Amino acid sequence: MNIIIIGDGKVGYSLAENLSRENHNVTIIDKDSEALRKAEENLDVMCIKGNGVSTKILMEAGVDRSDLIIAATTSDEMNMVCCLTAKMLGVEHTIARIRDPEYASELSLLKKELGLDMVINPEQAAGSEITRLIKFPPATNVEIFAKGRVEMVEINVTNSMAIADMYLKDISHRFPSSVLIGAVHRGDEVIIPNGEFMIKENDSIYIIGQPSRVYDFCTRIGIYIQKISSVMVMGGGRVAYYLTKYLEDMNIKVKIIEIDRARCMELTELLPHALVICGDGSDEELLISENFSDMGAFVAITGRDEDNLISALIAKHHSVGKIIAKVNKLNHSDIIKSLGIDSVISPQLITVNYILRYVRGLQNAMGNPINALYRIVGGHAEAIELTAGNSAKYLNIPIKKLNIKKGILLAAIVRKNSIIIPHGNDVIKAGDNVILITKDEIVTDLENIINWENNR
């Protein structure tokens, strides 16, 4: 596909990197030649210097031959105008990043009037992701499939858990449950495990299944699940706003620490139920005086990665139950993990995931639509939910007879209201939602998970 990305910021760059790797023709437009130089040197994309609103620049980028335009500049208004202009010039699909809460309420109207095909609000998406983590504290990561009927939960294995040093096949004997361990992250490696695989301490495991079953499984293997009733949020930005809204819906009390007095005033108006404290969140004294060690969770979401990490480490030192930090620079994810911070959230990564899912969906609009796509373990593996088409070749064949490619795991099949953790004799039926975990392989269609040549 021919894709134009306007705005070579963190999201734009990351999108260009991923989309060009998936063999799309990517053109980036930005006003800053310094930012473009990095993209030009490191990525196989075309860079055009100029204003993405200008018709001339858009034409130069070949907007009339493009399938998709993604506007991800810092300004919401600019993104909207870019998409509007591009649509007039004949582009098929448009995606705009719109992050201002003021616009968020009129989104459906805007979408319709501007002809936007997708609107992405990274802060809102990050807020809902943090909410999911707070709902299920032991997880470092929670992703949902099939409209919440299936969850994938990432858990760090510690010595106190019963499953440490056990083979997978023994685990399924001792704790019979309809969940599946779909992927294991050990050191720098991503493993799609089989029965002979032994779980060790410090592994990150991805458990897939119905939310209640996953919960059940976790309590049985010795994870203590405590319900969080109060959260301290450091940083009163847009993520904090959305997060507090979600948390208040769940009757969780929120305390927000924000350094800027004017913003504090705004927050008290926007979030009447939250307690707003004006102060520096990286100041240990302040945190202690606000007795943060008694809080159920500590969420560090200021605009500065450094502050977030330091505060998260302070919180860890004071043994706060659940710690979540926001990090914007994605490339350090392994180092951050080694610091021992439970969960790291990146609005950029979330945005990229959303858009990648949309692009993959466009690619096989004829085949089976992609319902969900999550890149896990720092982008080394993917979890995808696809719907099986009506006339596919693989339907109604027992899975053991399908020659599924190496590095792909059939994790779950969602059929109407039942969730099947597939075994050899199960079959995929038309209309099923199939959840896959893949590594080293880009799946856009259920057809290409199977080695057809070797099948005969």
Added chain:
Amino acid sequence: MNHKMILKSLGSVLCIEAVCMVPSLLVSIIYCQGDTSSFLLTIAILLLLGLGLRSVKTETTTIYARDGFAIVALGWLLVSLFGALPFLISGAVPSVIDALFESASAFSTTGASIIREIEGIPKGIVFWRSSAHWMGGMGVLVMMIAILPSVKASTLHIMKAESPGPAPGKFVPKIKETAKILYIIYIVMTAVQVIFLLAGGMPLYDSLIHAFGTASTGGFSSRNASVGAYGSVYIETVITVFMLLFGINFSLYYALLKGNMKSLFRDEELRFFLGTVLVASLLIVINTYGSVFQSIGESIRYTSFQVSSVITTTGYATADFTLWPTFSQGLLVILMFMGASAGSTAGGLKCIRILLLFKIVKREVIKIIHPRSVQTVKINGRIVDEEILYGVLTFFFAYIAVFTISIAFVLLDNKDLLSSSTAVVACLSNIGPGLGIVGPAGNFADFSLISKAVLTLCMIIGRLEIYPILLLFAPTFWKRVNI
């Protein structure tokens, strides 16, 4: 530096050279002049070495700018080195340095020769010279990028190091696609020229040789008297037109294919290039009419051919311009420095740089008149980055510096100043013939070993636009830890 990746890429380059030698092998088999074995042997050596290097295991395939430069510089030296083998083994060129000179001249699309009697050389060897021209014209490494699978974004560094011009860019987002488009345009235009030449009654073998020489703006011919040997106005016109066509930036052809006629006519570099051709031709026609040529028609015929041949750095000749008036000769020497457009197959400083230099001078003048004025240099209505302007200025100096230093070496032979200096510029700008003893009727055989070595290096330096080869001489370039 990623040494393993450099070795691996060099292996691919050698393999490509082996494949490109196959047509010459076939020609040598057809004509049976005893040069077949030299090709077989060279291909075997190239494949052995190339495949060996290709099997090097690499930890990471990422390369940075300096790895790209190293691959290009070493690649070109190696290709020229192994390209000399058929000349040596077949005995067509007995001396090592002569064979190297001939091979570098072929790959760098110079067309300077040390062979006095080309018509006595086996046809396979002559064909190899011209196929090397054709490979070198668009670039051996661009061919590698176009052919090889798994091209990464970082190969842009290779393409930038090999392609001529101040700021080589991509036509389409994918670098591999860009390289493919370049070669498709190149192949199609060469094929069209072959058809035109065949239509003029030129034999197929000669048509191929001359089409290769024109397409790459190289200038090797299969005849002693170059294109003049055919004495046909039609053939000269076809070659004149195609020389000029191959001197135009290929990105304009791509724009044309996309239906963008406007950008072709509005391109400042193209206007400047064609304007220079027109003005220079006119001046030389006036200057030579009456003194050398008796009819105006004759004057236009020989002058237009020679001006196109020199400005595109091809170097074909239909007349011995060393016999022309001094003014005409001087004008041709100026054109030798200038060269054709960036992004074409031509050598020299390139029109765009000259144009930018003029604009920089104009800006300086305005700055003296209005010291507080803010001035930007624009090409096609777009502001040119200060960094690129700075690069153009440094390049101009580097070019003159290499030119001067090389002359010092060549003068040691005690040949006249005109012959020595034009020999250097003819090699540095990849033209071929110069003035004096290296004129269209003469050749480079009389120079000493040192001069030939210096000129050989000049040709590759000129083709790669100086920096890649210059980097090889920088000691810190090779160190793992360089501060």
